[in-house]
Amino acid sequence: MIPFLDLKKINLRHEKALMDGVHKVLHSGWYILGSNVKAFENEFAEYCGTQYCVGVANGLDALELIIRGYDIGAGDEVIVPSNTYIASILSISANGATPVLVEPDLLTYNLDTSKIEEHITSRTKAILVVHLYGQSCDMNPIREIADRYGLKIIEDCAQAHGALYDDKRVGNLGDAAAFSFYPGKNLGALGDGGAITTNDEGLYNQLMALRNYGSHKKYENLYKGYNSRLDELQAPILSEKLKWLEQDNERRREIATYYSGHIINSEVTLPTVLHDPESHVWHVFVVRVKERNHFMEYMNRNDVQTMIHYPIPPHRQEAYKEWGDHEYPISEQIHAEVVSLPISPVMEMKDIKRVVEVVNEYRTD
Numbered sequence: 001m002i003p004f005l006d007l008k009k010i011n012l013r014h015e016k017a018l019m020d021g022v023h024k025v026l027h028s029g030w031y032i033l034g035s036n037v038k039a040f041e042n043e044f045a046e047y048c049g050t051q052y053c054v055g056v057a058n059g060l061d062a063l064e065l066i067i068r069g070y071d072i073g074a075g076d077e078v079i080v081p082s083n084t085y086i087a088s089i090l091s092i093s094a095n096g097a098t099p100v101l102v103e104p105d106l107l108t109y110n111l112d113t114s115k116i117e118e119h120i121t122s123r124t125k126a127i128l129v130v131h132l133y134g135q136s137c138d139m140n141p142i143r144e145i146a147d148r149y150g151l152k153i154i155e156d157c158a159q160a161h162g163a164l165y166d167d168k169r170v171g172n173l174g175d176a177a178a179f180s181f182y183p184g185k186n187l188g189a190l191g192d193g194g195a196i197t198t199n200d201e202g203l204y205n206q207l208m209a210l211r212n213y214g215s216h217k218k219y220e221n222l223y224k225g226y227n228s229r230l231d232e233l234q235a236p237i238l239s240e241k242l243k244w245l246e247q248d249n250e251r252r253r254e255i256a257t258y259y260s261g262h263i264i265n266s267e268v269t270l271p272t273v274l275h276d277p278e279s280h281v282w283h284v285f286v287v288r289v290k291e292r293n294h295f296m297e298y299m300n301r302n303d304v305q306t307m308i309h310y311p312i313p314p315h316r317q318e319a320y321k322e323w324g325d326h327e328y329p330i331s332e333q334i335h336a337e338v339v340s341l342p343i344s345p346v347m348e349m350k351d352i353k354r355v356v357e358v359v360n361e362y363r364t365d
Protein backbone atom coordinates (compact mmCIF):
# COMPACT_ATOMS: atom_id res chain seq x y z
CA MET A 1 0.00 0.00 0.00
CA ILE A 2 1.28 3.47 -0.88
CA PRO A 3 0.46 5.40 2.31
CA PHE A 4 -1.27 8.76 2.18
CA LEU A 5 1.31 10.21 4.56
CA ASP A 6 4.16 8.36 6.31
CA LEU A 7 4.67 10.48 9.42
CA LYS A 8 7.06 8.06 11.05
CA LYS A 9 9.36 8.17 8.03
CA ILE A 10 9.18 11.98 7.94
CA ASN A 11 10.23 12.29 11.58
CA LEU A 12 12.80 9.50 11.67
CA ARG A 13 14.89 11.42 9.13
CA HIS A 14 15.74 13.70 12.06
CA GLU A 15 15.86 11.09 14.83
CA LYS A 16 19.19 12.13 16.30
CA ALA A 17 18.47 15.88 16.29
CA LEU A 18 14.97 15.39 17.74
CA MET A 19 16.29 13.17 20.53
CA ASP A 20 19.01 15.75 21.25
CA GLY A 21 16.23 18.32 21.66
CA VAL A 22 14.35 16.13 24.11
CA HIS A 23 17.59 15.52 26.01
CA LYS A 24 18.27 19.25 26.18
CA VAL A 25 14.86 19.99 27.72
CA LEU A 26 15.06 17.04 30.10
CA HIS A 27 18.40 18.22 31.42
CA SER A 28 17.43 21.87 31.64
CA GLY A 29 14.98 21.18 34.46
CA TRP A 30 12.68 23.89 33.03
CA TYR A 31 9.59 22.47 31.34
CA ILE A 32 7.11 25.33 30.73
CA LEU A 33 7.74 28.54 28.71
CA GLY A 34 11.51 28.31 28.79
CA SER A 35 14.35 29.24 26.46
CA ASN A 36 13.37 26.68 23.81
CA VAL A 37 9.88 28.15 23.30
CA LYS A 38 11.41 31.63 23.18
CA ALA A 39 14.01 30.54 20.61
CA PHE A 40 11.41 28.87 18.40
CA GLU A 41 9.13 31.93 18.59
CA ASN A 42 12.00 34.12 17.38
CA GLU A 43 12.92 31.73 14.57
CA PHE A 44 9.35 31.33 13.40
CA ALA A 45 8.66 35.08 13.43
CA GLU A 46 11.80 35.59 11.37
CA TYR A 47 10.77 32.86 8.94
CA CYS A 48 7.32 34.39 8.44
CA GLY A 49 8.74 37.91 8.27
CA THR A 50 6.72 39.21 11.23
CA GLN A 51 7.89 41.09 14.28
CA TYR A 52 6.25 38.77 16.78
CA CYS A 53 5.33 35.16 17.38
CA VAL A 54 3.50 33.66 20.36
CA GLY A 55 3.66 29.89 20.88
CA VAL A 56 0.36 28.36 21.95
CA ALA A 57 -1.09 24.90 22.56
CA ASN A 58 -2.66 24.22 19.15
CA GLY A 59 -4.10 25.83 16.01
CA LEU A 60 -7.64 26.17 17.28
CA ASP A 61 -6.42 28.01 20.38
CA ALA A 62 -4.28 30.28 18.18
CA LEU A 63 -7.39 31.36 16.25
CA GLU A 64 -9.54 31.63 19.36
CA LEU A 65 -6.96 33.75 21.19
CA ILE A 66 -6.58 36.18 18.27
CA ILE A 67 -10.35 36.74 18.15
CA ARG A 68 -10.43 37.18 21.92
CA GLY A 69 -7.45 39.55 21.72
CA TYR A 70 -9.31 41.72 19.23
CA ASP A 71 -12.29 41.77 21.59
CA ILE A 72 -14.61 40.18 19.03
CA GLY A 73 -17.51 38.50 20.80
CA ALA A 74 -21.29 38.40 21.30
CA GLY A 75 -23.13 40.49 18.72
CA ASP A 76 -20.14 40.61 16.34
CA GLU A 77 -19.83 38.84 13.02
CA VAL A 78 -16.77 37.29 11.39
CA ILE A 79 -16.62 36.33 7.72
CA VAL A 80 -15.18 32.86 7.12
CA PRO A 81 -15.19 30.44 4.15
CA SER A 82 -17.98 27.83 4.07
CA ASN A 83 -15.58 25.02 3.06
CA THR A 84 -12.88 25.17 5.72
CA TYR A 85 -11.85 22.69 8.39
CA ILE A 86 -14.32 23.13 11.26
CA ALA A 87 -11.70 24.63 13.62
CA SER A 88 -11.71 27.96 11.76
CA ILE A 89 -15.43 28.30 12.48
CA LEU A 90 -15.29 26.91 16.04
CA SER A 91 -12.83 29.66 16.99
CA ILE A 92 -15.47 32.29 16.19
CA SER A 93 -18.28 30.45 17.98
CA ALA A 94 -16.07 29.90 21.03
CA ASN A 95 -15.88 33.67 21.46
CA GLY A 96 -19.66 34.04 21.25
CA ALA A 97 -19.40 35.81 17.87
CA THR A 98 -21.34 34.76 14.76
CA PRO A 99 -19.55 33.03 11.86
CA VAL A 100 -20.85 34.33 8.51
CA LEU A 101 -20.12 31.74 5.83
CA VAL A 102 -19.01 32.88 2.39
CA GLU A 103 -18.69 30.50 -0.54
CA PRO A 104 -15.29 29.60 -2.02
CA ASP A 105 -14.10 29.78 -5.59
CA LEU A 106 -14.40 26.35 -7.24
CA LEU A 107 -11.02 26.69 -8.95
CA THR A 108 -8.80 27.47 -5.96
CA TYR A 109 -11.08 26.31 -3.09
CA ASN A 110 -10.22 29.59 -1.34
CA LEU A 111 -12.63 32.44 -0.50
CA ASP A 112 -14.39 33.90 -3.53
CA THR A 113 -13.36 37.52 -2.99
CA SER A 114 -16.22 38.80 -5.17
CA LYS A 115 -18.74 37.43 -2.65
CA ILE A 116 -17.32 38.96 0.53
CA GLU A 117 -18.79 42.44 0.34
CA GLU A 118 -22.45 41.37 0.13
CA HIS A 119 -22.06 39.68 3.54
CA ILE A 120 -20.65 42.69 5.38
CA THR A 121 -23.00 44.32 7.92
CA SER A 122 -22.58 46.92 10.67
CA ARG A 123 -21.69 44.02 13.00
CA THR A 124 -18.85 42.62 10.89
CA LYS A 125 -15.50 42.90 12.70
CA ALA A 126 -13.12 40.67 10.78
CA ILE A 127 -12.48 38.47 7.78
CA LEU A 128 -10.99 35.11 8.74
CA VAL A 129 -9.20 33.86 5.63
CA VAL A 130 -8.07 30.23 5.34
CA HIS A 131 -5.16 29.43 3.01
CA LEU A 132 -6.63 26.04 2.20
CA TYR A 133 -4.62 23.02 1.01
CA GLY A 134 -1.37 25.07 1.00
CA GLN A 135 -2.26 27.95 -1.32
CA SER A 136 -2.60 31.58 -0.22
CA CYS A 137 -5.92 33.35 -0.68
CA ASP A 138 -6.02 36.23 -3.15
CA MET A 139 -5.13 38.85 -0.53
CA ASN A 140 -5.06 42.14 -2.50
CA PRO A 141 -8.85 42.36 -2.98
CA ILE A 142 -9.40 41.13 0.58
CA ARG A 143 -7.08 43.82 1.96
CA GLU A 144 -8.88 46.44 -0.10
CA ILE A 145 -12.30 45.42 1.29
CA ALA A 146 -10.99 45.14 4.86
CA ASP A 147 -9.48 48.64 4.67
CA ARG A 148 -12.63 50.12 3.21
CA TYR A 149 -14.84 48.71 6.00
CA GLY A 150 -12.29 48.90 8.83
CA LEU A 151 -12.14 45.13 9.36
CA LYS A 152 -9.35 43.00 10.81
CA ILE A 153 -7.85 40.27 8.66
CA ILE A 154 -7.14 37.07 10.56
CA GLU A 155 -5.27 34.33 8.68
CA ASP A 156 -5.71 30.62 9.30
CA CYS A 157 -2.33 29.31 8.10
CA ALA A 158 -2.70 25.78 9.52
CA GLN A 159 -2.27 24.26 6.04
CA ALA A 160 0.13 26.76 4.51
CA HIS A 161 3.42 27.12 6.46
CA GLY A 162 5.78 28.87 4.08
CA ALA A 163 3.28 29.67 1.31
CA LEU A 164 3.82 33.00 -0.46
CA TYR A 165 1.67 35.78 -1.85
CA ASP A 166 3.47 38.52 -3.78
CA ASP A 167 6.78 37.41 -2.21
CA LYS A 168 5.44 37.76 1.33
CA ARG A 169 4.80 34.74 3.48
CA VAL A 170 1.40 33.80 4.84
CA GLY A 171 1.31 34.74 8.49
CA ASN A 172 2.42 38.23 7.46
CA LEU A 173 -0.49 39.12 5.16
CA GLY A 174 -3.12 40.28 7.67
CA ASP A 175 -3.39 41.66 11.20
CA ALA A 176 -2.67 38.36 12.92
CA ALA A 177 -2.28 34.74 11.87
CA ALA A 178 -2.78 31.33 13.40
CA PHE A 179 -0.62 28.27 12.74
CA SER A 180 -1.06 24.66 13.80
CA PHE A 181 1.82 22.25 14.34
CA TYR A 182 -0.42 19.18 14.47
CA PRO A 183 1.85 16.27 13.39
CA GLY A 184 0.45 15.98 9.86
CA LYS A 185 0.88 19.67 8.93
CA ASN A 186 3.77 20.84 6.72
CA LEU A 187 5.57 21.86 9.93
CA GLY A 188 4.45 19.28 12.47
CA ALA A 189 5.41 18.60 16.09
CA LEU A 190 5.39 15.22 17.86
CA GLY A 191 2.09 16.17 19.45
CA ASP A 192 -0.04 19.31 19.56
CA GLY A 193 1.33 22.80 19.06
CA GLY A 194 0.40 26.15 17.57
CA ALA A 195 1.54 29.74 17.11
CA ILE A 196 0.30 33.23 16.38
CA THR A 197 2.29 35.62 14.22
CA THR A 198 1.62 39.36 14.08
CA ASN A 199 3.16 42.81 13.68
CA ASP A 200 0.61 44.29 16.12
CA GLU A 201 2.54 45.07 19.29
CA GLY A 202 -0.56 45.68 21.40
CA LEU A 203 -2.08 42.35 20.39
CA TYR A 204 1.24 40.61 20.97
CA ASN A 205 1.54 41.90 24.53
CA GLN A 206 -2.01 40.89 25.29
CA LEU A 207 -1.59 37.40 23.79
CA MET A 208 1.61 36.76 25.79
CA ALA A 209 -0.56 37.17 28.90
CA LEU A 210 -3.77 35.57 27.58
CA ARG A 211 -2.03 32.25 26.83
CA ASN A 212 -0.73 32.15 30.39
CA TYR A 213 -3.80 32.70 32.63
CA GLY A 214 -3.94 36.36 31.62
CA SER A 215 -0.73 36.98 33.51
CA HIS A 216 2.48 38.85 32.61
CA LYS A 217 3.85 38.53 36.09
CA LYS A 218 3.41 35.49 38.27
CA TYR A 219 0.22 35.66 40.40
CA GLU A 220 -0.91 38.96 38.83
CA ASN A 221 -3.78 38.48 36.38
CA LEU A 222 -4.69 41.25 33.97
CA TYR A 223 -7.22 39.20 32.00
CA LYS A 224 -9.43 36.17 32.48
CA GLY A 225 -6.95 34.15 30.47
CA TYR A 226 -6.32 30.64 29.27
CA ASN A 227 -3.72 27.97 29.76
CA SER A 228 -2.57 27.59 26.16
CA ARG A 229 1.20 27.41 25.92
CA LEU A 230 3.43 25.83 23.34
CA ASP A 231 5.01 22.87 25.08
CA GLU A 232 8.69 23.39 25.94
CA LEU A 233 9.41 19.83 24.78
CA GLN A 234 7.88 20.46 21.33
CA ALA A 235 9.87 23.68 20.81
CA PRO A 236 13.32 22.21 19.98
CA ILE A 237 11.59 19.63 17.77
CA LEU A 238 9.88 22.43 15.85
CA SER A 239 13.13 24.43 15.65
CA GLU A 240 14.88 21.46 14.07
CA LYS A 241 12.06 20.72 11.65
CA LEU A 242 11.77 24.39 10.68
CA LYS A 243 15.29 24.11 9.20
CA TRP A 244 13.91 21.54 6.73
CA LEU A 245 10.61 23.23 5.90
CA GLU A 246 11.78 25.00 2.73
CA GLN A 247 13.34 21.83 1.37
CA ASP A 248 10.26 19.76 2.28
CA ASN A 249 7.91 22.27 0.65
CA GLU A 250 10.08 22.24 -2.47
CA ARG A 251 9.82 18.45 -2.62
CA ARG A 252 6.02 18.72 -2.27
CA ARG A 253 6.04 21.18 -5.21
CA GLU A 254 8.06 18.77 -7.34
CA ILE A 255 5.57 15.97 -6.68
CA ALA A 256 2.59 18.27 -7.34
CA THR A 257 4.18 19.42 -10.60
CA TYR A 258 4.75 15.82 -11.62
CA TYR A 259 1.15 14.86 -10.83
CA SER A 260 -0.21 17.91 -12.66
CA GLY A 261 1.91 17.19 -15.72
CA HIS A 262 1.27 13.45 -15.91
CA ILE A 263 -2.25 12.79 -14.64
CA ILE A 264 -4.43 12.74 -17.72
CA ASN A 265 -7.94 11.46 -17.13
CA SER A 266 -11.12 13.32 -18.07
CA GLU A 267 -12.82 11.99 -14.88
CA VAL A 268 -10.25 13.73 -12.66
CA THR A 269 -10.14 17.52 -12.19
CA LEU A 270 -6.67 18.69 -11.20
CA PRO A 271 -5.94 21.56 -8.77
CA THR A 272 -5.42 25.11 -10.05
CA VAL A 273 -2.52 27.30 -8.96
CA LEU A 274 -3.63 30.91 -8.83
CA HIS A 275 -0.24 32.63 -8.80
CA ASP A 276 3.37 31.73 -9.18
CA PRO A 277 3.85 27.93 -8.86
CA GLU A 278 6.62 28.58 -6.33
CA SER A 279 4.06 30.04 -3.91
CA HIS A 280 2.02 26.87 -3.18
CA VAL A 281 3.17 24.49 -0.42
CA TRP A 282 0.83 21.57 -1.24
CA HIS A 283 -0.27 20.52 2.22
CA VAL A 284 -2.56 18.19 0.30
CA PHE A 285 -2.97 17.44 -3.41
CA VAL A 286 -6.71 17.58 -3.97
CA VAL A 287 -8.46 16.42 -7.12
CA ARG A 288 -12.19 16.29 -7.85
CA VAL A 289 -13.98 13.17 -9.06
CA LYS A 290 -17.73 12.88 -9.61
CA GLU A 291 -18.10 9.33 -8.33
CA ARG A 292 -15.77 9.71 -5.40
CA ASN A 293 -16.55 6.50 -3.48
CA HIS A 294 -16.08 4.46 -6.61
CA PHE A 295 -12.75 6.20 -7.24
CA MET A 296 -11.50 5.74 -3.67
CA GLU A 297 -12.42 2.03 -3.68
CA TYR A 298 -10.61 1.64 -6.98
CA MET A 299 -7.50 3.41 -5.63
CA ASN A 300 -7.59 1.26 -2.51
CA ARG A 301 -7.89 -1.94 -4.57
CA ASN A 302 -4.78 -0.77 -6.38
CA ASP A 303 -2.92 -0.16 -3.12
CA VAL A 304 -3.01 3.64 -3.09
CA GLN A 305 -4.36 5.24 0.07
CA THR A 306 -6.45 8.39 -0.43
CA MET A 307 -8.21 10.74 2.01
CA ILE A 308 -11.00 13.34 1.94
CA HIS A 309 -10.43 16.95 3.08
CA TYR A 310 -13.27 17.15 4.13
CA PRO A 311 -16.26 14.84 3.76
CA ILE A 312 -18.93 16.92 5.53
CA PRO A 313 -19.27 20.71 5.12
CA PRO A 314 -19.46 22.70 8.38
CA HIS A 315 -23.08 23.77 7.78
CA ARG A 316 -24.09 20.10 7.58
CA GLN A 317 -22.45 19.17 10.89
CA GLU A 318 -24.61 18.25 13.87
CA ALA A 319 -22.64 20.85 15.89
CA TYR A 320 -24.09 23.56 13.60
CA LYS A 321 -27.56 22.11 13.15
CA GLU A 322 -28.93 25.67 13.27
CA TRP A 323 -27.54 26.06 9.73
CA GLY A 324 -29.24 22.89 8.45
CA ASP A 325 -31.45 24.77 6.00
CA HIS A 326 -28.73 27.06 4.67
CA GLU A 327 -27.50 26.34 1.20
CA TYR A 328 -23.90 26.59 0.08
CA PRO A 329 -23.93 24.73 -3.24
CA ILE A 330 -20.27 25.28 -4.14
CA SER A 331 -19.13 24.14 -0.76
CA GLU A 332 -21.40 21.10 -1.02
CA GLN A 333 -20.07 20.20 -4.42
CA ILE A 334 -16.50 20.49 -3.14
CA HIS A 335 -17.19 18.33 -0.11
CA ALA A 336 -18.91 15.72 -2.31
CA GLU A 337 -16.15 15.48 -4.94
CA VAL A 338 -12.72 16.15 -3.40
CA VAL A 339 -10.15 13.41 -2.89
CA SER A 340 -6.56 13.88 -1.73
CA LEU A 341 -3.77 11.84 -3.34
CA PRO A 342 -0.62 10.86 -1.43
CA ILE A 343 1.95 13.66 -1.17
CA SER A 344 4.80 14.09 1.30
CA PRO A 345 8.47 15.05 1.34
CA VAL A 346 9.51 11.42 1.81
CA MET A 347 7.56 9.93 -1.09
CA GLU A 348 9.66 7.95 -3.53
CA MET A 349 9.66 8.40 -7.30
CA LYS A 350 8.44 4.87 -7.98
CA ASP A 351 5.39 5.49 -5.75
CA ILE A 352 4.70 8.87 -7.37
CA LYS A 353 4.78 7.20 -10.80
CA ARG A 354 2.58 4.38 -9.60
CA VAL A 355 -0.06 6.84 -8.30
CA VAL A 356 -0.13 8.53 -11.73
CA GLU A 357 -0.43 5.19 -13.51
CA VAL A 358 -3.32 4.03 -11.32
CA VAL A 359 -5.20 7.35 -11.63
CA ASN A 360 -4.73 7.37 -15.41
CA GLU A 361 -6.23 3.89 -15.72
CA TYR A 362 -9.37 4.82 -13.76
CA ARG A 363 -12.68 4.40 -15.60
CA THR A 364 -16.19 4.98 -14.25
CA ASP A 365 -17.64 1.70 -15.56
Ligand SMILES: *Cc1c(COP(=O)(O)O)cnc(C)c1O
Binds near residue numbers: 088159182
Ligand atom coordinates in the same frame (compact mmCIF):
# COMPACT_ATOMS: atom_id res chain seq x y z
C1 LIG B 1 -5.44 21.66 11.41
C2 LIG B 1 -6.27 22.87 11.20
C3 LIG B 1 -6.68 23.69 12.27
C4 LIG B 1 -6.57 23.28 13.71
O1 LIG B 1 -5.32 23.04 14.19
P1 LIG B 1 -5.14 22.18 15.54
O2 LIG B 1 -3.73 22.39 15.91
O3 LIG B 1 -5.46 20.75 15.22
O4 LIG B 1 -6.09 22.75 16.56
C5 LIG B 1 -7.31 24.87 11.99
N1 LIG B 1 -7.58 25.25 10.72
C6 LIG B 1 -7.24 24.48 9.66
C7 LIG B 1 -7.54 24.97 8.29
C8 LIG B 1 -6.59 23.26 9.87
O5 LIG B 1 -6.25 22.50 8.82
